[in-house]
Structures are given as C-alpha cells and as structure tokens.
Amino acid sequence: MLSAASEVIEKALKLAERATLCDKCFGRFFANLGYALSNETRGSSLKTIICMIASGLLSKGDQEALDVLRNVAKTGFKVARELLVRNGLEVPEVSSCELCGGLLYEPLQRLAEKAVASLLEYDFNTYLVGCKIPGSIIEKEDSIRSYLEVNWGESIKREVNREASLIIMSKTGKKPDLQRPDVLVVLDFHKMDVEIKPSPIFVYGRYRKLVRGIPQSRWSCSKCRGVGCPECNWTGKRYELSVEELITKPIIEAFEARGARFHGAGREDIDVRVLGSGRPFVVEVVEPKRRFINLEELQRRINERSQGIVEVLGLSYTDRSMIGKLKLSAKVKKKIYRALVEMEEPLKREKLEALSKYFQGTAIKQWTPKRVLHRRADKLRTKKVYEVRVVDVKDRTFEVWIKCQGGLYVKELIHGDEGRTTPSFQEVLGTKLKVLELDVLDVED
Ligand SMILES: [Zn+2]
Ligand SMILES: [Zn+2]
Structure with a gap:
C-alpha cells in the first residue's frame, strides 16, 4: 500500500514539476485510478496533496518544493497561491493550460451547446459524440505521457467525447449509443463548429413495373454524361423516368434526406415489365433529418405519384445487411x-x-x-x-x-x-x- 501510495504521489510531483496543467488535464494522466470521479477532481485532489506536502517544506527554504508549488500556482490553483501569499513569497501570474489551452472548459461547453441547438433539426433517439482536436495537443499529450511513464491515463479525445456527451444527454434527454447511434455529433475544435451526421436508414420493399420502356436505374445521357445537352433535352438523362427515381424521390422528400441509393435484387431489361409480387429492393436513405416516417403513408404517396407506372408494396424498415442478402439472393x-x-x-x-x-x-x-x-x-x-x-x-x-x-x-x-x-x-x-x-x-x- 505504501509503495503504491508513494508511486502515485511521485508521479504527481513529477508531472507538476514538468508541466502547467489545468485540473482536468492533470487528473487525466491518472484517469484509471478510482471510479465515479471526474478527471477534474483527480487533478485537484493530487494538486491538494502536493500543496500539503510542500507547505511543511517551504519554511525550511526547500527550493524544490518552492519550484513545484510555483508551477501549481501558475495553473491558478488557489491552495498553492494562498500558500505562497502566506509565506510572503512572490505569486506567479496565472497561465492557461499548457496542454489543452483551456479547450476543456469554455470552448467545450460552447460546442456542446451548439450541438444541442443543431440537433433540434433532427429526429433521433440515440447519439454518439466524436471530436477533432488539434494535432499539436495530441502530440503534447503523448510526449508528457511517455515522460511520466504511466499507463493510468486516457486520451483527451475520450474526455472531450464523454464530457460533451454528458452535456448533450442532460439537455436533450436522449441516450448515447456506441454501436448504432441515430446521429453522430462531431465537435470540430479547429473550426469551432459542429457537424451532425445522421446514420442512414434502410427501407425494404418490392416494386412492380407496370409498363415497358423504363430502366431500373437512372441512366445518364451518354453524350453529355449527365450534365445536360440538346440530345437529352437538358435533362442529363437518356430516359425521362426510372424505377429508381420514381421510388427514391418521395423517399428523399419524406425523410428530408441528402440523397438515396437504390439497390435492386437483380434487374430487368428496359422492355421488361415486373408484375406479380414484384422485385425486392432496398433504399439506403442518406443523411435523413427525419427518422420516424410512417411507411404505409409513404407507400401510398409513392404509388399516387408514379401512378400506373411503378408500384411499391410491403415497405418496411431494415438494415444494411439486407443489401448483401439481396444481391446474393438475386443470383440464386x-x-x-x-x-x-x-x-x-x-x-x-x-x-x-x-x-x-x-x-x-x-x-x-x-x-x-x-x-x-x-x-x-x-x-x-x-x-x-x-x-x-x-x-x-x-x-x-x-x-x-x-x-x-x-x-x-x-x-x-x-x-x-x-x-x-x-x-x-x-x-x-x-x-x-x-x-x-x-x-x-x-x-x-
Ligand atoms: Zn488542460
Ligand atoms: Zn445529354
């Protein structure tokens, strides 16, 4: 126990000697010690212990203790500053954290709140937070970690993601999900901006093609390659309609999506109709703002709009694995x-x-x-x-x-x-x- 105690304190002293760190960054190098503690508490506790140790040595004129205490005082730590004042010693100016530069405080709070505001535009139940941190910070963290020779720490990214996640949870009431989040929230500390990336939604269904002369997928004009020219009447397309467009347009609108990818279980020639129970397909809805769409209603809307040309049936929600199954099954x-x-x-x-x-x-x-x-x-x-x-x-x-x-x-x-x-x-x-x-x-x- 004693040797473990001395190891922790030794490392804390070593860290305080070397770097001027905010409580969060200081504590993060000890992140795996103890549960239900924030890194901030870990940092301030260790700094407190350092001050307690140094206080007895100051009156003896111990130079090493004075140096460490000054370093801790520079981080704005009150206990250290007060000690210097009481001993009639010079108190250094407060400087910002050498590692995060204060990023973990106001900027983190600001970006997390910005994320909460941006998320108002999106349907979601679950989320996951990621972040972009300047490379210089990551490098600095690595170099301090190897100097300190400890493996109790965690990375600043993990701390940012967790802290931001907690803020978002408390303000939205939604839950983080590491495996399959509805939206990914990226905090970009370079641009001080937030990116929201909704996960794709997959809709399964079957289509019937009731007339001949329509391709399954959008067919670009071969003359202009889709740009638009006299040949294609400035549509950029060789055929005015396609099964893909008739189905995906109403889907993109309903989900307020950025786009959609159409995956059919095989394809038929342009002059071939698809009757009976139809051909299975999956639409991958890209970056949808809406997630909770009534598919029966959507099916009605698609069929109304592509009246007598294409008809969809059995729309249901599915997942990405269905695309592979579809392609495989089309062959057998x-x-x-x-x-x-x-x-x-x-x-x-x-x-x-x-x-x-x-x-x-x-x-x-x-x-x-x-x-x-x-x-x-x-x-x-x-x-x-x-x-x-x-x-x-x-x-x-x-x-x-x-x-x-x-x-x-x-x-x-x-x-x-x-x-x-x-x-x-x-x-x-x-x-x-x-x-x-x-x-x-x-x-x-
Ligand atoms: Zn810091
Ligand atoms: Zn053209």
Missing part, C-alpha cells in the same frame, strides 16, 4: 417469367409441349449475351430452368411461363443467341424465335 432465387414469342414457322400446341418436357430441371449453359458483351466480360455460366409451361398459342405466337434460377438471361434461353446459349427453345423447336414481350411475374422472397 427462383424467378417466374412470362414471354410472348413469335415463331418463323407456325407450330401447333402439341409440338410446343416439347418445351415443358425438355426444360424440366434442365441446366442451361450460357455465354455472356452478345447484347451486353460491350460492358460485361465474356464468361460461361450454368443456370437452371425448373419449369416451362406453354399457356397460350395463337397463329404465329405463343405465350410461355418460365420458372428459372436468378441470373439466367431469358431472352437468350428462348432464341439461343446464335448458339451461345444452349440448349435453347429455338434449338429444341427447330424454328427461328423472336421474343416480343417479356415480364417478370414473380421473384421468390
């Missing part, structure tokens, strides 16, 4: 397509029935389709067709339902892509086929 999940196919040579229904027999759990070997070769690498994939059902036959056309693995190029399954997809409907039927219409009827959840 079963999908049902409807196709309207034109035949060069008209075939009877009996002939067409060969398709359902042939394509029952059949593996299809497929090289990257010619039409996407300009933007995708040429590689061979194997995908499964589970079931094919011919539902209607007219003179030169037939309608067929195809249940297959996600990621299969269905148009190529039908016309064979000049032998790059095999087996194909065209190959099996022995007549040239053309896909007139294609719809996604269902995407397995």
Whole structure:
C-alpha cells in the first residue's frame, strides 16, 4: 500500500514539476485510478496533496518544493497561491493550460451547446459524440505521457467525447449509443463548429413495373454524361423516368434526406415489365433529418405519384445487411417469367409441349449475351430452368411461363443467341424465335 501510495504521489510531483496543467488535464494522466470521479477532481485532489506536502517544506527554504508549488500556482490553483501569499513569497501570474489551452472548459461547453441547438433539426433517439482536436495537443499529450511513464491515463479525445456527451444527454434527454447511434455529433475544435451526421436508414420493399420502356436505374445521357445537352433535352438523362427515381424521390422528400441509393435484387431489361409480387429492393436513405416516417403513408404517396407506372408494396424498415442478402439472393432465387414469342414457322400446341418436357430441371449453359458483351466480360455460366409451361398459342405466337434460377438471361434461353446459349427453345423447336414481350411475374422472397 505504501509503495503504491508513494508511486502515485511521485508521479504527481513529477508531472507538476514538468508541466502547467489545468485540473482536468492533470487528473487525466491518472484517469484509471478510482471510479465515479471526474478527471477534474483527480487533478485537484493530487494538486491538494502536493500543496500539503510542500507547505511543511517551504519554511525550511526547500527550493524544490518552492519550484513545484510555483508551477501549481501558475495553473491558478488557489491552495498553492494562498500558500505562497502566506509565506510572503512572490505569486506567479496565472497561465492557461499548457496542454489543452483551456479547450476543456469554455470552448467545450460552447460546442456542446451548439450541438444541442443543431440537433433540434433532427429526429433521433440515440447519439454518439466524436471530436477533432488539434494535432499539436495530441502530440503534447503523448510526449508528457511517455515522460511520466504511466499507463493510468486516457486520451483527451475520450474526455472531450464523454464530457460533451454528458452535456448533450442532460439537455436533450436522449441516450448515447456506441454501436448504432441515430446521429453522430462531431465537435470540430479547429473550426469551432459542429457537424451532425445522421446514420442512414434502410427501407425494404418490392416494386412492380407496370409498363415497358423504363430502366431500373437512372441512366445518364451518354453524350453529355449527365450534365445536360440538346440530345437529352437538358435533362442529363437518356430516359425521362426510372424505377429508381420514381421510388427514391418521395423517399428523399419524406425523410428530408441528402440523397438515396437504390439497390435492386437483380434487374430487368428496359422492355421488361415486373408484375406479380414484384422485385425486392432496398433504399439506403442518406443523411435523413427525419427518422420516424410512417411507411404505409409513404407507400401510398409513392404509388399516387408514379401512378400506373411503378408500384411499391410491403415497405418496411431494415438494415444494411439486407443489401448483401439481396444481391446474393438475386443470383440464386427462383424467378417466374412470362414471354410472348413469335415463331418463323407456325407450330401447333402439341409440338410446343416439347418445351415443358425438355426444360424440366434442365441446366442451361450460357455465354455472356452478345447484347451486353460491350460492358460485361465474356464468361460461361450454368443456370437452371425448373419449369416451362406453354399457356397460350395463337397463329404465329405463343405465350410461355418460365420458372428459372436468378441470373439466367431469358431472352437468350428462348432464341439461343446464335448458339451461345444452349440448349435453347429455338434449338429444341427447330424454328427461328423472336421474343416480343417479356415480364417478370414473380421473384421468390
Ligand atoms: Zn488542460
Ligand atoms: Zn445529354
């Protein structure tokens, strides 16, 4: 016990000799000693002990004690100043803390209060505080720590974050959360400003695309690359509408967000509709000011505005992990397509029935389709067709339902892509086929 006591006091004396520190900075080098204590209390307690020790030595003219006491008095510590006065010794002027320069007092309070005011604009239940501190302070702290050779301390950042967090908690009644805070509050001591960064919100849903000719994502004009030119009528877009924009615009407005990212479970061609229960998607809402939006109402608003073009269903809150699951599932999940196919040579229904027999759990070997070769690498994939059902036959056309693995190029399954997809409907039927219409009827959840 005695040796532990002398070690603490020795280190405190060593620190007081070397640096002029405010109570908070002084105490922070002993932060791991004792609970339910502020660093400020630790600092003032240790300074008090130093003064008590020095007081007995002053009258004996101990120079070392006088030096330490002067240093402590410089920090504005009353007990030390009073001791010097009583002994008729010169009292040094008060100087600001050598380490934080006073940052932990008024500036910290001011920024924390600024944060509280800024937070009024945001919906949140939980928060986390971070800070930007001048590098010179961090370096100074490191050098004092290594001089002192103690590992009881904590960093100034931790102290700032904790102190600011307490102020915010007491003024807002909200709770800090280290894992998944609704907002991140950054106190910037360079600019003496506050940044509020709301965490993203993730909304899951399914969409139906009721008309052809609309891409899933916003498609920039290739001429001007989105800047705007006569070619695109100054819209910067190749297509006026997209599923992405129709869905995300009302979402951005409702959440008062900075933006939104659209993630679909796979995608369909522009000329392909999505019917049935629709295609799953996740919208990542970027930096939303509102967090507690009624999704049923939002769904109604989206559907009203994109009337008859796109329809969303089943909106619900989810998290980031859903995006990965969506991308993964798009490759393996079963999908049902409807196709309207034109035949060069008209075939009877009996002939067409060969398709359902042939394509029952059949593996299809497929090289990257010619039409996407300009933007995708040429590689061979194997995908499964589970079931094919011919539902209607007219003179030169037939309608067929195809249940297959996600990621299969269905148009190529039908016309064979000049032998790059095999087996194909065209190959099996022995007549040239053309896909007139294609719809996604269902995407397995
Ligand atoms: Zn300080
Ligand atoms: Zn353009």
